[in-house]
Amino acid sequence: MSVLDKDRIVKLRDDIHYHNHRYYVLDDPEIPDIEYDRLLRELEALEKKHPELITLDSPTQRVGSEPLSSFSQINHLLPMLSLSNAFEDGEVNDFDRRAREKLGVDKIIYAVEPKLDGLAISLLYENGVLIRGATRGDGVTGEDVTQNVRTIEAIPLRLQGDDYPLKLEVRGEVVMTKSGFDKLNESQRKKGDKVFANPRNAAAGSLRQLDSKITATRPLMFYSYAVGLVEQGSVAHSQSDILLKLKSWGLPISSEVKQVTGVNGCLEYYESIQKKRDALNYDIDGVVYKVDNIEQQKELGFVSRAPRWAIAHKFAAQEEMTTLLGIDVQVGRTGALTPVARLEPVFVGGVTVTNATLHNQDEIDRKDIRVGDTVIVRRAGDVIPEVVSSIKSKRPARTKKYKLPTSCPVCGSEVIRLDDEAIMRCTGGLFCSAQQKEAIKHFISRKAMDVDGLGDKLVEQLVDTNNVKDVSDLYRLDMQTLAGLERMAEKSAQNVINAIEKSKDTTLARFIFALGIRQVGETTAKTLANSFGNLTDLMAANEEKLTAIPDVGPVVADSIAHFFHETHNRTVIDKLIDYGVHWADIKIDEDIHKPLENQTFVVTGTLSDMGRDEAKSALEQLGAKVSGSVSKKTNYVVVGEKPGSKAAKAESLGIEMLDEKAFKIFLQKVQTSR
Ligand code: 9MJ
Secondary structure, eight states, rough: OOHHHHHHHHHHHHHHHHHIIIISSSSSSSSHHHHHHHHHHHHHHHHHHHHOOOTOOOGGGSSSSSSSOOOOOEEEOOOOOEEEEEEEEHHHEEEEEEEHHTTTSOOOOEEEEEEEOOOOEEEEEEEEEEEEEEEEETTTTTEOOHHHHHTTSSSBBBBBSSSSSSSSEEEEEEEEEEEHHHHHHHHHHTTTTTOOOOOOHHHHHTTTOHHHHHHTSSSSEEEEEEEEEEEEOOOOSSHHHHHHHHHHHOOOOOTTTTTEEHHHHHOOOOOOOOGGGGSSSSSSEEEEEESSSSHHHHOOOEEEEEEETTTEOOOOOEEEEEEEEEEEEEEOOOOOOOOEEEEEEEEETTEEEEEEOOOOOOOOOHTTTTTTTTEEEEOOOOOOEEEEEOOOGGGOOOOOOOOSSBOTTTTTOEEEETTSSSSSSTTTTSSSSSHHOOOOHHHTTTTTOOOOOOOOHHHHHHTTTTTTTTGGGGGGGOOOHHHTTOOOOOHHHHHHHHHHHHHTOOOHHHHHHTTTTTTOHHHHHHHHHHOOHHHHHHHHHHHHHHTTTOOHHHHHHHHHHHHHHOOOHHHHHHHHHHHEEEEEEEEOOOSOTTTTTOEEEEEESBOOOOHHHHHHHHHHTOOOOOEEEOOTOOOOOOOBBBHHHHHHHHHHHHHHEEEHHHHHHHHHHHHHHH
């Protein structure tokens, strides 16, 4: 056998372990994914040539193995603990007071961590090599999921360093990333396979797979938060130091762990994590407070299997059960029919929810949701509440499958469904008053023509009274008509007239967006405005010209061309211009100078005004590269509200950061320098 091959195999394994660590533990990859794949493929090829050199901890051994017929049971070497829960500040205060009294101290230092919503597992390392992985089970006995655990790249097959205990149980949570979950469900849906209700179920389903080759394809992540048995070696004297030690051995820990003082420090942490919750790429359902000092932990001891030195402070539940009273059908701006669940009011995710989306007919069929069912409603962050599933065992007798109507509930026109769409649409177009209303609401919205003071109710009245049929009619409204409407005093009518008048002075991008062309959002509207410079050229553009624009694909191009082909739309545009709507055309420089060429940006957190996509597209138009992760090569990080770990990393690397205001000024300066 070639000595060279053997050396190369060892070198490749070391390199791959190193890059895995940079990626999963330090969150700071050094090489692109494609290069990582090349290393892995080279190693696979060499091991195929020399199968006798394959070791248990080789990174190629993560692809899964033969399916099992069942999982065997495993006794944890030390029981896995459970945590008691607190739902209110008072309960946290009680917990802290009891601990202080028992310890006889004034203030306690706590290690605080996000409470990951996944599946708890225990990993056993012997001589630094991963020997087995087990689910929590009842805390004493779990299931042997070693084959599956070995496919999770974030879990090291071999520990780093030289000071780890020779026998070590590591405890932590396997979670599915939110982005990975969305992708997985999309691909499951396409294949006609089972769709998961949430990342936690998907993580559990993936880890409890008898076929580890399937687990290997799932986007699972692992974060460690405790140790079990420690033999022939030691870990550390505080929870915070234990986490740092685990990290130094190559085990990922959450970037949000901290040390705080006293109960106030805990409650402040709770608030700060709650604010960050949506921006994190994994689901959490609260935070955990742990007395940091291990001696103090020992002094406090346990009540049954829950420690007296730790407590989980949970967020308001994001899922609740309630009854589905009925299903209403809403007709949107583009005629899309959306089934909306009318619910027995239920408190979920911090608010009372009475309506939730059912998405479309396919989703209703897939979940088999019927009026009268007990359903699970989910409200996560700022997302529209949705019905996740129905509980079949609670279904009353004589329920019927639900079918969306075949004619529009508003205008009676035929409802059609295009082959490749999940959505059913009313064919009434602007004959349908629901579509008229939605088109007008969109036209006057803040990011479109920005007509202040013309609320939804008023728009509905204007359409119902036949005063406004299409958006151009807004510019013919007079005081008399407006003041004659319900709840309209003369002063507010005058304000509306003034706002409509003011909106005539607009920009090309706003105008294009306001037209409500399907597939043309704010960003595309801006791109179109900047590419064509005037409306006449855009209206005359064929599909070939349109697809030449960055970010405009055939579907978008088709939609734009169809819109302007329609005589009705051309007439409305002519009328708008006749009534005085105007903008300044944009001078197009064919050879656009790219002032930000060779500069790399990262955009993180919520940008309240412009949104992340818009910021990215503005940067890209100026020639910048927008990357998803911060590294030494990043030139600027644009930091919105609730930034995640990227901002902290940028700070540690000394990279220039721009908040939203500074970013806007920066953009303006660069744009005018073109
Ligand atoms: C979770 N689920 O994130 C613990 N946990 O500690 C954290 N769970 C735990 N700690 C001792 N961060 C028992 C359970």
